Each structure stands twice: as structure tokens, then as C-alpha cells.
Amino acid sequence: MALVVHKYGGSSVADAERIRNVARRIVRVKDSGLDIVAVVSAMGDTTDDLIELAHTVSSDPDPREMDLLLSTGELVSCTLLTMALRSLGYPAISLSGPQAGIHTDTMYGRARIHSVDPDRIKSELQKGRVVVVAGFQGITEDLDITTLGRGGSDTTAVALAAALGAERCDIYTDVEGIYTADPRIVPNARKMSEVGYEEMLELASYGAKMHPRSIELGAVYQVPIYVASSFTDAPGTLIQQSADERKMENRIKVTGIATQANVAKITVRAVPDRPGIAAALFEPLAKGGISVDTIVQNTSEERTTDISFTVSRADLPHALREVESLKETLGAASVFSDPTLASVSVVGSGMQNTPGYASRMFRILADGNVNIDMITTSEIRISCIVREEQAAEAVRLLHRGFQLDMEGQ
């Protein structure tokens, strides 16, 4: 029997009424003759509430303990959804991440799935049951509980869809799909009916509300991902390879504008400019599990260099401790940080091969008096780090400047 995987985000299961609503949606799919695995996030703000609770007993909670604590949020929502399904008369069973066979590495707080053992899920599906899986969590070789990081339930869903050979992975959320920019910032942003994995990856990495690793997984295993609202039946956005290919003939250069808040910058000043200095700085950070985003290095005349890089604001204290401990080894003059930045990105196809897009972006920002702190580019993206309070204005300027609000784009 054909199988679909659904994922319901925290706002879709925020209370009993919404959970019953999700149960009714699942029942419709089951009645249409499909097998279904539903992955759920924690209810509403549960994860934030648990983090806050941890900080009432410890100023610097241990990551392993934090993960076991946070994993409870999804256990609650997945058992409640299962109960709601059963009370509609449908056989259903909840599975924790470990029970669902989600095996991860030991990087607490941002663990990566290294394998999925789908035997238990398959056997429950064969019994005719709807299987409800707690997203966001997995288990290490030593049977410790890990979480996959913010938005990790998306990755759980796509990984299960890949492992189970599902037809499609539906991500149900509180927005109706993927837009050319955040509609809360740009009211006339357009919803896309489809988008390619790569562009979506850039959009997700730079602000769209999806876990970037879920897109990577979807691309690698060719799982079509459909993003839609759990509150309406409005058509959503389909993320798949063919979309990208079909677009080859009628290429739209700029797909959308992404933005990411909570960016922090660390600058290491006046490091001796010798080989190996970047490795000496970034290897310990990687080992500490800190994701470094944009990196900029400027060599000055005095045989020293300044290295700046960005991390998420949540990682700043941890990253700063690491860097401070390396200061002497590196021979750096000083270390300083700025926690109140944001990134704004223009995402599209083949941008790096088309000169002029970057300069057009910089011109639009300059004309809007938005100062650019750092710049980074990829094959399909140009990102600028700006002051956080100017980020929304920057998105609006770029959305208009690249004429994304026009029909037929």
C-alpha cells in the first residue's frame, strides 16, 4: 500500500482542539486508502518552556541532560495525537524516536541521524495502524537520547519518508507554503507552487521556517516534500527535483529573499598571518559542536589578520568561551563580539554565474541606507550580514528591487 509521511509542527498541535483537527486530517488520508506515518513536534511553546525551566535550576545546563529533557515535549504530543486518533475509532500507536529506529551521533542538541531502522514502524503499519512518531529526537549507540536541533522534526519526517520509501513527505505548518519572502515582513510576497531542493535549501538555511537538513535529505533521497498549512486546505508548495529542471528553460534568476535573525559575530583581532591559523581557530569550534556560518578574513598591512565569523546567538556564549581559551595559542590581540545582527539573502538559480546580481543587491541596500557588515555568496545565494533592526527593511527593499512582487515572475 502506498505510504505518505506527514509532519505537524508545534502550532498545529498546540492544544487539544488542534490535535483533534490533525487527527481528522490524518483520518481523511487513511480513508483514502493510504498508509500514513505522522511525525509531530512538541505542543506550541513547550520546547521554549522546558529550556526556561532548565535555566531555573542551572545557568549552563548540560547538553545531554537538556536533550533528555527536551525529548519529553514530542512524547507528550505524539501520545496525545495517538489517543485522539484512537478515539475516532482508528488503530494508532505512538513511537518515541528510539522506538522509531532513529539512530544518531552523540552531538547533543544538534545530533545528526546516521541511520534509520524502520522495522518497528513497518510492522505497526502492517497491522493497519497509523504510526505517530515523536519528532526531533533519536538515540545514540549508548542508548542516550539526543535531539536534532530546532526544527529537527522536519528532518525526522524526511528521513522516515526516505527509509520507508514513502510517496511524499508532507510538512504541515502554520503557513500555507514557501513564499518569495517572509509575508509578515513583505505583505505582497508570493507563494510558490514549486521550488527546487537547492534553492529551498538556501531559503531554509537563511530564514524560511524549515530545517535545512531535511531539505538536504530530501534532495539526496529524492523525497518530494510538500509544505502546506494544517489549518486550511489551500494548496502549498512542492519541493522536488523536477521543479528545478523544468525551470531550466524559463529560468527565474531570483527565487526569493530569505532572512535570519539572531545572528552573532565574533571577531578575532590582529592574529599573526601564518598558515594554519584558520584551522587552529575553527577545528576546536567544530569539535565543540558550534556551527559557524559566514567567515571573513581581512589581512592588514602589519602581517596580522582579523578573522570574523558568525554563529547563532544561542551559541555565542559557548563559542566565545572557546575562542577566549584559544586567544593565547593564536597570538591574537583581542576578541570582540556583536550579538545583534541578522542575515538577508537573495536566493536564485545560477546567481554566481551571472555577474551583476551581487552589485544590484548592494546598490539596493545602499540606496536604502542599510549598512552591510559582512558578505558571503554561494552558487545560488548572496547573503549580507546587517544590523538586526534593519533586516526587515532590507528584505522589503530587496523584494521590491528584484521585482518579486510582480505576477508572472
Place this chain on the structure above:
Amino acid sequence: MALVVHKYGGSSVADAERIRNVARRIVRVKDSGLDIVAVVSAMGDTTDDLIELAHTVSSDPDPREMDLLLSTGELVSCTLLTMALRSLGYPAISLSGPQAGIHTDTMYGRARIHSVDPDRIKSELQKGRVVVVAGFQGITEDLDITTLGRGGSDTTAVALAAALGAERCDIYTDVEGIYTADPRIVPNARKMSEVGYEEMLELASYGAKMHPRSIELGAVYQVPIYVASSFTDAPGTLIQQSADERKMENRIKVTGIATQANVAKITVRAVPDRPGIAAALFEPLAKGGISVDTIVQNTSEERTTDISFTVSRADLPHALREVESLKETLGAASVFSDPTLASVSVVGSGMQNTPGYASRMFRILADGNVNIDMITTSEIRISCIVREEQAAEAVRLLHRGFQLDMEGQ
């Protein structure tokens, strides 16, 4: 190194300040040179809140789902206590029931521990860590999560103490020990400095706030259990075999008065009085996981019999469904139930061998105008089922009538 197991109840870890208080208590023990395993219940009313939440999505939540849901309460408290210990500078690690090696049968909601695999705990203790274990929960052979029933964390603690060869198992709660009667009902009830396992088992089964199975386990594995308050340093009550034995010479007939609220009675009327009828009734109830307490059967002149039995009020709907479905098979005329009863018990040593104690109990209740609905006795206990609203008065009458408030008893 000598090892102690501590158990902290829900009121002892009800908020951040109390969790920090428990952490400080544990640190004092660790500093005295002992290894320590701490078992915790869920914070405050968490379990009740989760049950209520389940009932918002389902009128009759599935027991397996309920257990996975309820198990989250202890995960939260055990990770928070671990964080609090670490923030005091002490190495500590939290373990879920499965991680702590608590293996159970599949009787959801009242699972029994069939084995404890203490390898992980031992290896963490060897690393010098305080081990904090989520009470109340275990794992089946099929890796499903179970809970041990109300108060099950006591049983987790004693089972771990037995498996690890601990010196003692300390049960910290919001009362200062075991009393001759509930001090909220009988203000001059006395705290006992020690009590034997068997008497404690009857006291626990009939009202004292401890999980009866924890006492059974303690008796079988000869684990001394110390019950005391987590809020004061007042001396508590030691439950151990030798106490009973020392008492042999100076035997006190009545140890205490126990009471149990939330008793419900089911009566099956006019069942044909033939062999096998009790088995036909009680076997399906046992298979359904319903604990039946007092059973009374009265044969009438017309070759039929009435069978009455009590269950906990929570089990009444489930039990009634079972009994109704058996009505035809049994050939019963009717089934009725009464949910508003309570039991009151006099517990002591060798009561059944000493005629007069039962009649003295019945006389005290009769003089107080307390009507007795059912009676049951054991080697060391006489219990009466009474109307719930008369239970407190019955306890006071019996405490006074058996002179338990007198010093030197």
C-alpha cells in the same frame, strides 16, 4: 564504596527551589563519602495534569499511550535535578527507566519489574557520578515504555537498592515518617521510629503513602527502608526485619490505623451458586489488569449467591464494563456499584491469632454510629469498608479506642 539509594517524591521536587534543596541534600551525602543513586517522581501534580491532558483528547485513553505520556513527568524532574547537581559542581547524570535497566512486564499502568540490569548505573557510579533515575517507569521486551502505577517510584528505588546491594533505601517525602494513623485525620497520631515489613505492607496497602510493592521488595531482598521528610532533618521511620523481631518480646498488638479513600464496590446479584462461578468472574478481571481487593460472597436460600468486591474508584468503569459483559455467562440477575466508599484498617502483629481484636473494632465503630459495609481480615490486619464520608471519623475513633495516642505504646 558504600552506596545509598534516595527517593524523592513529587512534592520534594515540585519547583526549582525544592529541586535545588534536594540537590544540596544529595551533595551532603556524597560529601560524606557515600555513592548515591537518587530516584525521583514527577514534579508536584505533573502526573495528574498529564492525565487530565489525555482526557482532553480522549475519553478512554489507551493504556500504552498513557504510559508513554506519563513517563515524561519523571524524565523532566530527573534531568532538572541532574542539572542542579552539576551546577553545584558535582558530576551527575540522569537515566530514564529504560537506561537504568528497569525491565517490566507489559501490564501498562501497573507494570511489575521482572528484572533490573544495573550495568549502566554501576559504570556511571564508577566514574564518580551521582546517578539520578526517573522513577515509576520501565521498558518491556519489545522496547515499549511502561509505568509501575501510583507511587511506583518507591518500587523503582527499592528495586535498584536491591539490585545494587545498597546499604539502605531512603524514601524522602513530605511527611516525617510512618504514623500510627494519618496525622491530618488524627492530630495526636505518633510517629514510629521503626516498623516491620509486614505491618508496613498492610499500612501501605491500606492507606499509608507508600507503594505496597516497594515494601514487598524490601522484605524479600532485606533492604532497610528509611522514610523521612525532605524538608526537615527530623528523624524518620526505619522499616526493617529486625524491628519486627525485636518486638517479639514486647509485642504491641495494634501498630496503626490505615485508611484508603476512593474505594468502589461492585455487587453481582443472584448468581447461580455453583462451583467455578468465582473463577469465571475474577479471572477475566485479573486478565484485564484490574486489582480486586476485598471479596465477599453471601449465599442466600434460593441457590443463588451475591458476590461483592471492591476496586479502586479509577478502575470502576473498566471493571464494570468487564462484569457487564460477563453477566450473561454468569447467569447473574443484576450488577450494581457504589463508588463512594473507603476502607479503614487496624494493623498489628498476630491479630488473627488473638480473638477479640475484631469484635473490639466493630464495637468501637458501632458506638460511633459508623456503619460497616464489608469486612476482611488478614494475619495482621482487620479492614472494614465504610461510607467515604465516615472514614475520617472512623480512623479517629479507632486511634483513640485502641489507645494509640498514649505514650509508651
